[in-house]
Amino acid sequence: MTDLTYADIEAAAERLRGAAHRTPVLTSRTANARSGGQLFFKAENLQRMGAFKFRGAYNALMRFDAAQRAAGVLTYSSGNHAQAIALSASLLGIRSAIIMPHDAPALKVAATREYGGEVITYDRYKEDREEIGRRLAAERGMTLIPPYDHPDVICGQGTAAKELIEDAGALDLLLVCLGGGGLLAGCALAAKALNPACRVIGVEPELGNDGQQSLRAGRIIHIPVPDTIADGAKVTHVGEHNFRVIQRLVDDIVTVSDAQLIETMRFFAERMKIVVEPTGCLAAAAALHGVVPVAGLRVGVLISGGNVDLPAFARFVA
Amino acid sequence: MTDLTYADIEAAAERLRGAAHRTPVLTSRTANARSGGQLFFKAENLQRMGAFKFRGAYNALMRFDAAQRAAGVLTYSSGNHAQAIALSASLLGIRSAIIMPHDAPALKVAATREYGGEVITYDRYKEDREEIGRRLAAERGMTLIPPYDHPDVICGQGTAAKELIEDAGALDLLLVCLGGGGLLAGCALAAKALNPACRVIGVEPELGNDGQQSLRAGRIIHIPVPDTIADGAKVTHVGEHNFRVIQRLVDDIVTVSDAQLIETMRFFAERMKIVVEPTGCLAAAAALHGVVPVAGLRVGVLISGGNVDLPAFARFVA
Numbered sequence: 001m002t003d004l005t006y007a008d009i010e011a012a013a014e015r016l017r018g019a020a021h022r023t024p025v026l027t028s029r030t031a032n033a034r035s036g037g038q039l040f041f042k043a044e045n046l047q048r049m050g051a052f053k054f055r056g057a058y059n060a061l062m063r064f065d066a067a068q069r070a071a072g073v074l075t076y077s078s079g080n081h082a083q084a085i086a087l088s089a090s091l092l093g094i095r096s097a098i099i100m101p102h103d104a105p106a107l108k109v110a111a112t113r114e115y116g117g118e119v120i121t122y123d124r125y126k127e128d129r130e131e132i133g134r135r136l137a138a139e140r141g142m143t144l145i146p147p148y149d150h151p152d153v154i155c156g157q158g159t160a161a162k163e164l165i166e167d168a169g170a171l172d173l174l175l176v177c178l179g180g181g182g183l184l185a186g187c188a189l190a191a192k193a194l195n196p197a198c199r200v201i202g203v204e205p206e207l208g209n210d211g212q213q214s215l216r217a218g219r220i221i222h223i224p225v226p227d228t229i230a231d232g233a234k235v236t237h238v239g240e241h242n243f244r245v246i247q248r249l250v251d252d253i254v255t256v257s258d259a260q261l262i263e264t265m266r267f268f269a270e271r272m273k274i275v276v277e278p279t280g281c282l283a284a285a286a287a288l289h290g291v292v293p294v295a296g297l298r299v300g301v302l303i304s305g306g307n308v309d310l311p312a313f314a315r316f317v318a
Numbered sequence: 319m320t321d322l323t324y325a326d327i328e329a330a331a332e333r334l335r336g337a338a339h340r341t342p343v344l345t346s347r348t349a350n351a352r353s354g355g356q357l358f359f360k361a362e363n364l365q366r367m368g369a370f371k372f373r374g375a376y377n378a379l380m381r382f383d384a385a386q387r388a389a390g391v392l393t394y395s396s397g398n399h400a401q402a403i404a405l406s407a408s409l410l411g412i413r414s415a416i417i418m419p420h421d422a423p424a425l426k427v428a429a430t431r432e433y434g435g436e437v438i439t440y441d442r443y444k445e446d447r448e449e450i451g452r453r454l455a456a457e458r459g460m461t462l463i464p465p466y467d468h469p470d471v472i473c474g475q476g477t478a479a480k481e482l483i484e485d486a487g488a489l490d491l492l493l494v495c496l497g498g499g500g501l502l503a504g505c506a507l508a509a510k511a512l513n514p515a516c517r518v519i520g521v522e523p524e525l526g527n528d529g530q531q532s533l534r535a536g537r538i539i540h541i542p543v544p545d546t547i548a549d550g551a552k553v554t555h556v557g558e559h560n561f562r563v564i565q566r567l568v569d570d571i572v573t574v575s576d577a578q579l580i581e582t583m584r585f586f587a588e589r590m591k592i593v594v595e596p597t598g599c600l601a602a603a604a605a606l607h608g609v610v611p612v613a614g615l616r617v618g619v620l621i622s623g624g625n626v627d628l629p630a631f632a633r634f635v636a
Binding site: 046266270271272273275310311314315317318 | 339344363364366584588589590591592594625628631632633635636
């Protein structure tokens with residue numbers, strides 16, 4: 001495979017024009033006072049379907065040829081990527097099938113169906129979703145678009161950092177939430193091209209630091225499913241395409257605790273008036289809790305999404 | 319007094335440039351599907367200090383002459399205007415004193431002090447805040463800027479509708495939250511100038527429909543302090559400057575129930591990922607609950623603010 005470049009991000013941005021929201025860049029005097037830095041929050045919780053995942057999914061589907069469009073798209077996800085694929089496919093008139101665990105939250109299943117996706121359930125304790133995905137893709141001729149380990153997904157996600165730097169100006173540092181690595185890899189591609197001096201740091205949950213371990217080891221490290229409230233970062237390993245970019249362009253990977261994520265959710269709700277899911281708080285938590293020194297720096301902070309059930313959100317912030 | 323005009327809004331916009339946030343205009347496919355209209359939400363909950371009130375306060379203080387700046391500003395408010403004056407004064411290096419009830423929520427008192435305001439408490443059951451205001455203004459030589467009944471406050475608030483129409487394009491209808499009438503009067507001035515065919519409708523709480531009564535009676539009607547969760551609209555009468563503009567330019571005033579406000583808060587949190595205070599939901603509730611027909615129309619919806627205590631917010635949305 002050839003290395004992804006900024007030209008791929010630019011092409012993705014063209015495909016997303018008019019389809020994805022150009023989400024606002026928010027600032028907060030209180031966040032600046034608390035951190036000592038000048039923070040620019042890219043609010044992807046205000047993206048369509050509530051997360052940056054729309055960018056990658058829509059970009060991948062826009063690259064389908066006529067035969068692929070006719071046959072449809074398949075994916076496996078219990079999270080935001082499921083809704084991203086269902087919505088993008090529906091907007092483009094493409095059939096979509098989403099493989100979800102049979103015990104996935106009813107709300108997420110309902111949201112995926114509402115966006116027009118066919119939901120196929122499997123027993124996550126007895127069956128392997130990747131094997132089901134491969135079998136269904138073969139049987140139905142559908143194209144599989146996985147949640148993060150895919151060049152088109154990575155490049156779609158990178159458009160978030162492109163917009164952030166265009167709107168905020170040059171940055172000294174960019175902090176990005178890290179789960180499977182789609183957002184981090186894409187944003188690193190954009191940031192290092194637009195702004196070579198900008199350091200790029202990924203932020204993971206303390207108990208799910210497979211990315212940090214991988215970057216240090218120089219190879220992809222697998223861990224058990226981590227126990228964290230950051231459900232979007234409950235991955236066992238970063239993707240292969242993602243890791244190639246991360247190794248090449250990311251300066252460091254740090255971790256934050258679940259307690260820091262909850263405090264950050266509260267800060268966002270109380271002071272910035274936005275609903276952010278736990279995973280979406282990763283990058284901000286690193287800046288607001290001094291995990292990464294930001295004093296005197298212009299810092300981009302990716303807020304990845306806002307899809308949290310209201311009862312859970314109420315418990316976190318009450 | 320001379321009639322306010324759009325030129326006054328334009329002058330206010332110049333004074334606010336670089337000081338107020340140009341808040342984003344948000345759209346939601348779900349809100350459009352639910353209402354049948356094309357809704358453009360002006361997110362003033364993302365304004366500095368969390369509400370549109372910053373616009374009017376800052377505009378008023380920017381018009382102070384050297385003597386007024388030296389003597390300082392005084393106001394009475396237990397709500398967002400208190401914080402707006404305290405923050406604006408602090409940014410401009412002006413002393414501020416805020417008269418607040420002795421039993422005002424500790425959080426609001428603390429926020430006002432945090433923004434640099436001197437808080438003067440009074441007993442709301444025994445003392446008259448307007449009389450205290452006049453006395454202190456005389457004693458200290460401070461200029462009193464009331465929460466809504468003031469031309470400079472009205473014109474500052476109107477810049478929100480100016481930005482909304484500039485960003486969203488021409489509208490068929492503009493829905494505006496109505497308490498004392500600062501936002502409604504200012505937005506009507508901007509909308510009718512930029513977009514004469516645009517109807518402008520104010521939205522009040524059902525139990526606090528003094529504005530509706532006043533518009534129908536052709537004179538300002540006073541009511542007892544209304545019982546509603548929309549604390550920013552718990553006013554007994556609209557302002558005189560405000561009413562002059564409202565009579566001249568506002569097409570209608572409608573009401574929504576507290577239950578509709580709560581449903582709208584939930585909608586904003588769950589689907590649009592933003593925290594909106596009950597008062598800030600007034601205009602949106604009218605669109606989402608069919609109080610004002612919006613099918614097929616391009617509709618501007620003012621979200622006035624997001625300052626709600628987290629425990630209360632959690633109770634509303636849980």
